[in-house]
Structures are given as structure tokens and as C-alpha cells.
Amino acid sequence: xxxxxxxxxxxxIGCRSCQAACRExxxxxxxxxxxxxxxxxMESRQTFPMLCMQCKDPACARVCPANAIQITxxxxxxxxxxEKCIGCRNCTFGCPFGIPKFDFEENKMYKCDMCYDRTQHxxxxxxxxxxxxxxxxxxxxxxxxxxxxxxxxxxxxxGKKPSEQDKWQYVPEFFGVYxx
Amino acid sequence: xxxxxxxxxxxxxxxxxEKLITTHCCYCGMQCGMHIRxxxxxxxxxxxxxxxxxxxxxxxxxxxxVTAYQTVDHDERITTPLIKKNGQFVRASWNEALxxxxxxxxxxxxxxxxxxxxxxxxVSMTNEKCYLVGKYARVALGTRxxxxxxxxCMSSAAGGFMKTLGxxxxxxxxxxxxxxxxxxxxxxxxxxxxxxxxxxxxxxxxDKGAKxxxxxxxxxxxxxxxxxxxxxxSGSDSALANCMLHILVRDGYVDEEYVNERCNxxxxxxxxxxxxxxxxxxxxxxxxxxxxxxxxxxxxxxxRSVVMFCRGIEQQSKGVDNVCIYTSMALLRGQIGKFASGVxxxxxxxxxxxxREHGQKxxxxxxxxxxxxPEHVKYVAGVWGIKPEEMPKAGVSAYEMFDEIQxxxxxxxxxxxSNPAVSAPNTEYVWDSFRKLDFLVVSDFFMSxxxxxxxxxxxxxxxxxxxxxxxxxxxxVIRIRKVKDPIGESKTDWQIMKAIAERMGRGNFFxxxxxxxxxxxxxxxxxxxxxxxYGITYDRIDxxxxxxxxxxxxxxxxxxxxxxxxxxxxxGKANLAVVxxxxxxxxxxxxxxxxxxxxxxxxxxxSGTQTRRVKFLMEQCPLPYxxxxxxxxxxxxxxxGDKVKLTTPRSSMVVDVRLTKAIRNDHVFxxxxxxxELSINQLTNPALDxxxxxxxxxxxxxxxxxx
Numbered sequence: 110x111x112x113x114x115x116x117x118x119x120x121x122i123g124c125r126s127c128q129a130a131c132r133e134x135x136x137x138x139x140x141x142x143x144x145x146x147x148x149x150x151m152e153s154r155q156t157f158p159m160l161c162m163q164c165k166d167p168a169c170a171r172v173c174p175a176n177a178i179q180i181t182x183x184x185x186x187x188x189x190x191x192e193k194c195i196g197c198r199n200c201t202f203g204c205p206f207g208i209p210k211f212d213f214e215e216n217k218m219y220k221c222d223m224c225y226d227r228t229q230h231x232x233x234x235x236x237x238x239x240x241x242x243x244x245x246x247x248x249x250x251x252x253x254x255x256x257x258x259x260x261x262x263x264x265x266x267x268g269k270k271p272s273e274q275d276k277w278q279y280v281p282e283f284f285g286v287y288x289x
Numbered sequence: 290x291x292x293x294x295x296x297x298x299x300x301x302x303x304x305x306x307e308k309l310i311t312t313h314c315c316y317c318g319m320q321c322g323m324h325i326r327x328x329x330x331x332x333x334x335x336x337x338x339x340x341x342x343x344x345x346x347x348x349x350x351x352x353x354x355v356t357a358y359q360t361v362d363h364d365e366r367i368t369t370p371l372i373k374k375n376g377q378f379v380r381a382s383w384n385e386a387l388x389x390x391x392x393x394x395x396x397x398x399x400x401x402x403x404x405x406x407x408x409x410x411x412v413s414m415t416n417e418k419c420y421l422v423g424k425y426a427r428v429a430l431g432t433r434x435x436x437x438x439x440x441x442c443m444s445s446a447a448g449g450f451m452k453t454l455g456x457x458x459x460x461x462x463x464x465x466x467x468x469x470x471x472x473x474x475x476x477x478x479x480x481x482x483x484x485x486x487x488x489x490x491x492x493x494x495x496d497k498g499a500k501x502x503x504x505x506x507x508x509x510x511x512x513x514x515x516x517x518x519x520x521x522x523s524g525s526d527s528a529l530a531n532c533m534l535h536i537l538v539r540d541g542y543v544d545e546e547y548v549n550e551r552c553n554x555x556x557x558x559x560x561x562x563x564x565x566x567x568x569x570x571x572x573x574x575x576x577x578x579x580x581x582x583x584x585x586x587x588x589x590x591x592x593r594s595v596v597m598f599c600r601g602i603e604q605q606s607k608g609v610d611n612v613c614i615y616t617s618m619a620l621l622r623g624q625i626g627k628f629a630s631g632v633x634x635x636x637x638x639x640x641x642x643x644x645r646e647h648g649q650k651x652x653x654x655x656x657x658x659x660x661x662x663p664e665h666v667k668y669v670a671g672v673w674g675i676k677p678e679e680m681p682k683a684g685v686s687a688y689e690m691f692d693e694i695q696x697x698x699x700x701x702x703x704x705x706x707s708n709p710a711v712s713a714p715n716t717e718y719v720w721d722s723f724r725k726l727d728f729l730v731v732s733d734f735f736m737s738x739x740x741x742x743x744x745x746x747x748x749x750x751x752x753x754x755x756x757x758x759x760x761x762x763x764x765x766v767i768r769i770r771k772v773k774d775p776i777g778e779s780k781t782d783w784q785i786m787k788a789i790a791e792r793m794g795r796g797n798f799f800x801x802x803x804x805x806x807x808x809x810x811x812x813x814x815x816x817x818x819x820x821x822x823y824g825i826t827y828d829r830i831d832x833x834x835x836x837x838x839x840x841x842x843x844x845x846x847x848x849x850x851x852x853x854x855x856x857x858x859x860x861g862k863a864n865l866a867v868v869x870x871x872x873x874x875x876x877x878x879x880x881x882x883x884x885x886x887x888x889x890x891x892x893x894x895x896s897g898t899q900t901r902r903v904k905f906l907m908e909q910c911p912l913p914y915x916x917x918x919x920x921x922x923x924x925x926x927x928x929x930g931d932k933v934k935l936t937t938p939r940s941s942m943v944v945d946v947r948l949t950k951a952i953r954n955d956h957v958f959x960x961x962x963x964x965x966e967l968s969i970n971q972l973t974n975p976a977l978d979x980x981x982x983x984x985x986x987x988x989x990x991x992x993x994x995x996x
Contacts, residue, residue, distance in 0.1 A: 120492055122481035122510040124891045129352035129905050133336050135304070139904075151919070151929075154510050154951050232300050238339040239350040241485040242492055 114160060114223065114237060114245065115253050121145070121244035123156030127236035134235050135226050140212070142221040143236055158245055160236065161186065161208045161221035169200035169209050169220070177218075185225050189218040301338050306330060309338055312770045314354040315413065315752035316894045318459070318636030318762035319486045321346040321354050325753060325772045332773055334361040334753060344465055344834055345761065351485035353894055356903045361753045361773070365902055366734055368777025371746040378746065383778065383788070386745050391792035393728040393744075394430070397700045403681070407434035407690055407699045411706030412442070412644025413895075415757025415769055416822070417807040418782045419640065420655055420814065421799075422705060423648030426681075428673055428798045429790035433681035434699055437649040438707040440687035441714075443641045444650075444981035445603035446634035449612025452980075453864050454625070455857025456819045457657070458764040459642050461631035462595070463837065463849040468493035469629035472500045472591030474533075474584075476526060476615060477601015477987075481510030482891040484635055484762075500591060502584045504529060505601060506886060507916070507958060508951035517584040520953055523886045524873030524988040525574040526602045530614035531870060532570035533585050535562040537621050542589030544623030551855070551862055552620050558865040565870075573870060575953070593630045594622060600637060600888070604986040606874040606976040613866035620863050626852040636762045638895065639752075643760030646820035647811070651684035655811065656818020665818075672814045674798060686982030688713060688975055691722040701728040703789075705782055706749070710738035711896035711964040714973040714984040715939050732785050737898045738964035748779035755781040756804050758830065764851075765835035766825050783807060816841070819857060873988045874976030877955075881937060881990035883921065884953075887961045887969050888987075897962035913963050914947045917993075918954035922946060925995050932996040935959070937989050940971040943996055957991055 123145060131141040144159040167186045170178035177193035178200060180186050188209075189200065196216055200209040209220040224234035228247070232238075237247040248256075301324060303309055309324040322343025326336040337358050339348030360366075370386035371378040397405045408430065410422040419437075426435035443459075450457035467490035480487055491511065495501065503515040504526070512518040521529055537543055538559055548555050567578040574581075588594055596619045602611040616632050624630035636642050647655045648669070655672075658665035660683045670677040685693060687709070693699040695718075713719045723729060723742035731743040740746050753772040760766050775781065780788070783801065790799040801807050805827065816823040824840035825847070837847040855861035877883055892910040893900040900906045915933055927933060931946045935957065944959060944967075952958055959969040974989040 119514065120488075122485060122488055122891075124351050124481065124485045125909055126350055126352045126355055126485065129355040130350070132905060133355060150947075150949055152950055153513055154508065154949070155513060156510075227302050230300070230302075232302055233339075233348075235339075238341070238348050239355055241349040241351055242481070242488040 111250050112228070112231070112247055113250055113253055114163070114234070115248050115256065116158060116160065117244055117246075118155075118157040120242045121156050121158055122242045123147070123154060124241060126239045126241055127158055127245055130235035130239040131221070134224050137219075140219065142208070142210070142219060158236070159206060159208070160245065161223070162206060163223055168203040168205060172199040172203035174199065181225065181229075183229065185223045185228065186220070187222045187225065188220050191217050194218055301341065307335065310770055310772045311340060312753070312772065313759065313767055314350065315357050315639055316353050317484055317639060318641050319346060319484050320639060320759060320761035320767055321350050321486050322348075323350060323354065325358055327772055334358045334772060345763070345765070346486045347489070349486040349489055352892055352906060352909070353900055354486075356905050358753070359903050360735075360899045361751050362776065363735075363902055365736070366776055366779070367736060367746060367748040368779055369748060370778070373744050386747060387788055387792050389745055390730055390789060393701060394789075394793060397727060401700050403431040404433055404698065405700040406430045406432045407693070407702045408432070409687065409690065409702055409704045409707055409709065410435065410437035410649045412437060412439045412638045412640045412649070413752075414640060414644065414706050414782055415755070415759055416640065416643040416647060416766070417757040417804055417811055419644040419649050420647040420811045421783050421786050421807060423653075423655065424673060424798070425786040425790060428675055429786065429793050429795040431679075431681060433684040434651075434690060434693065435649065435684055436651045436687040436690060437644065438687060438709065438712060439638065439641055439645045439649070440983060441604070441712055441986070442600070442637045443603075443634070443645050444686075445605075445608030445978055445983045446598075446612050447645055448609040448978070448981035449616060450634075452609065453613050453616045453620070453866065454852060455863070456851070457645075458820075458838070458851055459636055460633035460763045461625050461851040462629065462633070463765070464490055464763050466629040467491070467595065468497070470494050470499055470593050470595050472502070472588055472594035474502045474588050474594060474596045474618065475511065476504035476530075476596075476598045477603070478597055478599035478635055479505065479507070479509045479601070479888055480635075483599065483637065483889050485891060487635070500587045502587060506953045506956045513951070516587060517580055519574070519576045519580055519584055522573075522575040522953065523884050523956065524605055525870070526605070526611045527607055527614055527868060528565060528570050528573040528870035529576065529581070530611065530618060531562050531565040531868070532567055532581055533588065533618050534558065534614065534621060535565040536567065536582065536585035537589050537618070538562060540586070540589060542585075543621050547623030548621060552865050553860070553862045554865040554867050557867045558617065561867045561869065588618070589622065593627070594619070594624055595630060596624075596632045597635065599635045601987060603634070604983060605988060606978050606985040607871050608978045608983050609980040610866070610868045610871070614868055617866040620865055625863070626850060626854070628850070631850070633762070640759040642762060642764060643758070643766070646760070647815065651686055656815030656822070657820040658818050668817070669814060672810065686977070688977060688984055689982065691719050694722040694725055700726065701730070702726055703730040703732070704739055705732045708737040708739045708896035708898050710742065711961075711968050711970065714970055714975040714986055716968050716970045717940055718975070732782055733898070734779065735898050735902060737896065747785050748777060749785065750775045750779050750781045754779070758808065758825075758827075760838065761835070764837050764848075766822060766830060766838060767835040768827060768830045874985050875938070875974050875989045877990045881992045883991050883993060884956045885935065885937060885972060885989050885991035886956055886958050886987050887973060888958065890960045890962065893960070893962035895962070896964065901962070913944050913960050913967055913969060915944045916947050916949055916952050916958040918950060918952050918956070919948050920954040921957075921993075922948050925993050927995055934994040934996050935972060936992040936994070937972040937974070939974070942966060942969065942971055957993065961986075
């Protein structure tokens, strides 16, 4: 699986399809493991999806005293193994993105596992599959590199970069390549 | 153990013990492709899989689409006929229910004439059922009173397109071409919330450098990224569109050759739009001169552009005028009939396109034929096997049917696949009308607000329990497949209509045993009409990923791009709009100083009968709210989460306040998906467009009070 999850926040339209679809994944028991937030609803309708970053050296796994959080050979960080998890919730405090959640009824931790049942066979995770605006994409590593390179090139061609004062003026012209 | 379904290199997850059934979503006009997961052992629908190979949506789905399957085996489904006894619904057998319907229908017709009965249809049904609604009303019941909820949704677009282009097909181009468009001029379309899966095409085009102009009183998700956001005052669209025409003419952006060859009224139009200088228009619309100029310049300079609009401009008492002028923008630039260019309105209901073409309208017959035309009546009567003089005359539009009830002309109604107790304007009047009826039959699969008024409720099926065709917003005819057998004793709408027809002694006109038989008759009924489906067969739909109408013969390829050579008017030329601006029917006054506008949220569909029963969707948006600009809120000392009482000349309601700068500071926005005391349509204005008879949902005057 040489594919990565690629997020482009400006594309997000706040529809929360990704959340609805996450609940549909096998074994998710109708609980979503990703989130969509408003940046500041008072100011704008800009929203952004929040997914597990599948960190190379995940804080959640590092702080787990029971070694319950496994990482697959492809680099997918899984939910805590039920037989090992002791319910200390260190992982929920340790993650800087607030991704792992603790289910008090079932007494277990759950988090995005990048739809491992799908992605291990090269099929998009549910969130990326349904995302109507392509804010969440499941793409080849090379494609991601190309997208990032294109953004840099556009900035080079224009010979300028946005500042705090005029950043919104750049969004339409540089749409799709401005952020990653 | 999982396996994969591979079609043309696209893999889908396929779980053991489950069947994947290929179909489309039941909600909006995008009709997203999807696979429904059916547990083979229990026969229950258990989930959904994206359909990556459907060319229009490529596996994308909105939250409603993802959760649509949850309504199929829902606990609250109505599974047997219900009869109201002493104010309570009591379970009954089909025979009891049909006996009662037969008795009442016959008695009322004997006493008050054939037109005492009426039928109120809907366009979330398949083409086959929509076609049958018109035949059922006119042949089985013999009444002229038939209309449908599309009157609140699509009729202004239809009226406008008929006037300008001669035929009403919502989109003149296939949406798969949109990524090659250079400029989108979008008016009154909250694309991100109403048709989320269309966004991928807009964003793809944006990646290639396409420009986007958005006209909306709210800074919607797409307006926030537009090159120009024209923050218009609701109800002033015709002024703004005329101003665009003015600038296109003034600055030489008109495609003279195209206009001379293919359009009427150019000189008259030029004369009319002279008045609409940016300065004059700015005063009416509240949009700055600079923005108007910039928008017209971008649009005028784009080689391939699409003008898109939706309910924002159509649900007004001048909706048809608005559609005509916006369509004229595309004509002036010579865009209609070209690759990746044109004009499009976006259907809100699943079969908003097909459902309006096949005789559910008060004045229409299948294939977009007219009751007013004796030749048309003769043809359709021939297909139906009745005499032309038996064909009832044209009836009245949906909202006007309630006037007929109030006057005692309509005594009974059969409501199918619709919930006017929530979706009609001025709903208190509608509720009162339902109470006045002698007899009300409602076919539905959930207890809707309308069904609560019924004397008899007939259990209908969801989209997953029947088959047929629908027409998506592009004009592409597609197939809905049966996923499972109907739950309980529920029957599909066509079986219900057939059963009542039999009771009314007209069963020989409804000899259908299955849906393909209806479809065969339907194809013949549309043959030769403007919306000609004759060449479209189920096999072709499967093989060709849907077929675009008009398609007059089986060897015809279908028509993805409309009006390539000529328009559907008598002289083959399009009619440019020569229309002045007129104010909305109700403008703010000292007593009602602000403007109320309504719309959708992404989590709910129409009157919410289905989506309010889906847990995920209700968690995201359980109640309506009033969106206010902080400046407006400060006048009334309102903070986020406060309760506010909104009052219009018709009624009032209390909702929570949600503050955002992403709305004009003189507007209030409230979504409309809830019933009873939460229904904003208690407040909306039933002023009707003179041509389309569509109510003015989108603008009325409102008073704000802190509670």
C-alpha cells in the first residue's frame, strides 16, 4: 500500500459525509472516528476534516503503557487491542489531534484505522471514497508529491506568497494547490 | 473473508454472505450511483458501498446518501393500511381500506361530480409511477385536479426554459463535461448543501483555473471561494441579471454571430437592459458597482461558461422571469449547444426532471404534451384507450388546489409521495384545508405530517423495494433496481393506483403485472413528444450508463448536449428575455423590517420525513435555527443560542439564533425541513408566479423579537 491520505482543507464543504461513511466501516459500530469542525462559524463557513494522521511515531502508541496500540506493516495505527487495553486513556490525552476516543460503555478505545479492511487491498477508505469535494483523497505517494510540487511552482511563477493580510485573495487563484 | 467485485478495473469491497445491488440514491437530482448491501440470510439491507464506476458521481456520496439505506428496514415504517377511527389510526386489511376508499370516492363523485376528487403527486417516484399518477387521476378517477410537489421545486425553471429555449431539460450539457468549463456563473444555488456531489466537478474545474461567480445573500460554502460573491438582496435577481446583460452588450462581449443566427428579440432586449446600469442595479440589489462590473467581465471573457441556478431565483413570484434573463446571459455569449458550456438548473428532488415531463402537472400529458392541444390529447387518449373527449380539462396548480378545497370544489384528495403539510407555503392554511376535506388518502411509508390528517393511510414502499427509471438533473435516464421485497403488507405506488382503479371500475386501463409493462406503455406515450423516451430501453440504460432524452428511436444515441443546431421554438431560434425588474410580492416595511429567506441544510431532504428518522442526520441538525448577521442581532440584543420570535403577516414561530457574518446583515435564514410548530413555511408567502404558479418561498418580510 503505497498510498497516503491527502487533505485539502479549502475544498471541504462541511457536509460530514466522511463522518457518516466512517460509521459504515466494518467494526465501527456506528461510531465515527473522524471529525469535521468549523474554523470559526461566526466569521465564515470554512470547515475542515480532522483525521488520524497515522503518525510514523504515534504519540498514542508511545504513551500506551500496555502496548495495546499496534502499527501494521503498512504504517496504519490501529485501535487499541481489546485484550491488552487497560482503559487508562493515556492515548486520548497523548494525541495532539484528539483522534482516539474512549467508549465507556464498551470500555475500549477506538480510533481511525484507515479502513484497514479496505486499504490493505488498495480500496479507498470510506471517508475518502465518498468525500464529495475531494477534500479527503487516498492517492499515490507520487501523486501527492506532484501536488505539493505544483503548489510550490505556482508560488514561484507568481513570485509571491500570501501574507496574513491578503491570504484570502490567493485562495481562488491558487485553489487546490495552495494548501496541503 | 472478503472478496472483490471488479467492473472495468474498479474494485469494491464485497463481504461474504452479502449481495451488492447496483442502484442510485433516493434523494436529490444528482442520483448518485451506489451499491446497496443486502444480507442474503436475513434479507435485510445492511449498508452501502460507493459505486466508483458511475461516471457522474464516481463513488461520491453526501451524508444523506450514505445513510439512505437506513430508512428501508426502519422501525417506524408503516407496514399495514391504517384507518382513522375516533381520531386514532387503527390497523386494517387492504380490503377494508380499499372498500372505504371506493365507498367515499364513489359517493363524493356521485354527489359533487368527478372533479370532487383530486390527486397530489410527487417527484421522488420513478418515471413509471409519475406517469401513472397522471393516468390514474384522469382515467381511473376522471378528475381534472391533479398536480404535484414539483410545483414548489421545478416549475419556474421549466416555465423559463420553455419560454426561452422551447424545451425544458434542466441541464443543456452532461455534467461530466463541467471540469472543462472556464467559468461558472452560479445564482441562488447552495451547491455544497443541496447537491454536494456536484462539487467535485466545480473543484476539478477550479484546479484547472476556472473562475466562479456566486450570487447569494449568504456566503455559502462555494461563495466563500468564489472570484466574485455578489451578495444580493433576495428577490432582486432579475435586476442583477439584466445588469449582466447590460454590461455584456455595453462592453462588446456578445457573440454577435450566434445571436443573429439563433436568437430572437436582440434589439428589444438591448433596449430593455439599457436602464440597468451598474449604478442603478447596485441600488436595487445592494451589490457594489465594482463587483457587478467584475462579475460581468469575468463571465464575458470566458470562452466556455455555464450559468447555473436553483431554487434561490426560482422560488419567487417572478421566478420564470429570473430564469429567462439568466438563460439569456448564456445565449448572448453563444454558450448553449457547445461543449462544456450552457445553462443548468439543478433539480432538488430525485426525479424532479422526469417527474415533471410525464403528465403529473395540472396542464400536461406524457412527453411534455399539453392538455390545451387537441392533437396531444388525441395521441395520449389513443395510447390510454379512452376517447379524446373523456380526457379531463386542465386543473389547477398544487397550492391552488388548497383554494379549491376551501371553496368546497375539491372534496377528497389522494396524496402520494409528498408532504405538503410541511412543504407548502403558508402551511396553516394548508392544514386548515386538510381539515376541511371530506376524505383524505395518503400513501406513504412513514407517518408524515400530512398523513396525520388522513382518513386512510396506505403503506407504500421505499425506493429500494421497487424498480423503474428516473431522470437525473442532467436529463440522463437511469435505472433504480429492486433491492428487496416490500416490508410487511406495503405495496408500491403503482400497485396502489392499480388497486384503486380496479375499485373504481377502471381496472381494464391498468392491466400491469410488473414495472417493465408500465415502462413499455410509457415509452409509447412519450413518443413524438418534446421529452421523447421512446428509444430508451432498460438494456440500453445498463449498457450505456444511462441515456439522455430526447431519444426518439432505439438506434438514436440520445442527446447529452441540447440545442446543438436549433432550439425547440417555432422558428428554431431562442427567445432572449425582454423583462423588466419587479419587486418581490412582499417587501420590508416598518412593521416587518427585514427579509426572511429559507433553504436546505445538507443533512435533511425536503420535508424531512425520511432524514429526520436517521440517527446520524438528526444528531448533526436536530432543529431549525435562524441565521443572523451579528450586526442585525445586536439591534435586538441577541447572542448565539438565544431564542428569537420571527413574525410575518401570516404567522410566527420561535427558533434558536445562530450568528454568522456569512449572511447579509438585513436577512434572516431558516431551513425548512421540520413540521408543525417548527415549520418555517407557516411564515412564507404563497404569492404565485403568474406563469409557473410557484410560490415565493425565498423572500418575505419579517419581524424579529427576542424571546
